[in-house]
Amino acid sequence: MQVLPRGVRHVPGFLDADAQRALVEDIRDVVRQAPLYVPAMPRTGKPMSVRMTNCGALGWVTDKERGYRYQPTHPATQAPWPAIPASLLQLWDQFSQYPAPPEACLVNFYEASAKMGLHQDRDEQAFDAPVVSISLGDTCLFRVGGTKRTDPTVSFKLGSGDLVVLGGEGRLAFHGVDRIYPGTSALLKSGGRINLTLRRVSPLKAS
Numbered sequence: 001m002q003v004l005p006r007g008v009r010h011v012p013g014f015l016d017a018d019a020q021r022a023l024v025e026d027i028r029d030v031v032r033q034a035p036l037y038v039p040a041m042p043r044t045g046k047p048m049s050v051r052m053t054n055c056g057a058l059g060w061v062t063d064k065e066r067g068y069r070y071q072p073t074h075p076a077t078q079a080p081w082p083a084i085p086a087s088l089l090q091l092w093d094q095f096s097q098y099p100a101p102p103e104a105c106l107v108n109f110y111e112a113s114a115k116m117g118l119h120q121d122r123d124e125q126a127f128d129a130p131v132v133s134i135s136l137g138d139t140c141l142f143r144v145g146g147t148k149r150t151d152p153t154v155s156f157k158l159g160s161g162d163l164v165v166l167g168g169e170g171r172l173a174f175h176g177v178d179r180i181y182p183g184t185s186a187l188l189k190s191g192g193r194i195n196l197t198l199r200r201v202s203p204l205k206a207s
Helices: 018-033 086-096
Strands: 008-011 051-055 058-062 069-071 106-110 116-119 131-137 139-144 154-158 165-166 173-179 192-199
Touching: 018 051, 018 086, 018 106, 018 131, 018 192, 051 069, 051 165, 058 106, 086 131, 086 192, 139 192
Parallel strands: none
Antiparallel strands: 008 165, 051 106, 058 069, 106 192, 116 173, 131 165, 131 192, 139 154, 139 173
C-alpha cells in the first residue's frame, strides 16, 4: 500500500456517476459566466498548458506583468467571478474541517497533452485551511512530495470523482500533474480532465 506524505489525503471515487454529471453541469454554468482562458507565467509570459477560470469571491490568476495573485474579477471580461456552486460548498464543509467557507475555486481544464509542474499553493494567507481538490473526467498521474522541492515524491492516479485534501503538514506540499490518460472517462463529451480546487485565501479575523 502506497504511503502518502503526512497531511495528504486521497479519497478515491467519492463522487458517484450521478454526482459527477451534476457537478459538470454546475461547472458549465460557471464557464458560461466566466469563460476559460489561458493563463501566462510570470516574467516569461509563457502560456500554461491548462485553460482555467474561477468561481467565488476571489479568483487565482497569473500573467507576465503582475504574476500570481488573487483578484475579484475575471482578467478578460473584468466581471466578478460567479458564486461557488452549493455542491462544492458541501464538499468543503465535509472535508475541510475549517470554520469558514472557501473564497476561491480554481477550475483547471486539462486537454490530453496538458501538464502541471511541481508547485506549492502558497499565494494564500490562510495556510491553516486545507486545499480540497476534485477530479472530473480523464484520469491523470498526480505527483506529490514534501514542503521542499527536493523532497522525495510519490505518484498515483486520480480518476473521475476522486478527492485530494492537502492539509496540516501537507498544506504546502509540492504537487503536480505529470500526464493525462486520454479516453479513460466518458464524463466529458470531448474528453479531457477538469480539476476543481477549493481554497481559503484570507485568514480568519480575531474576534
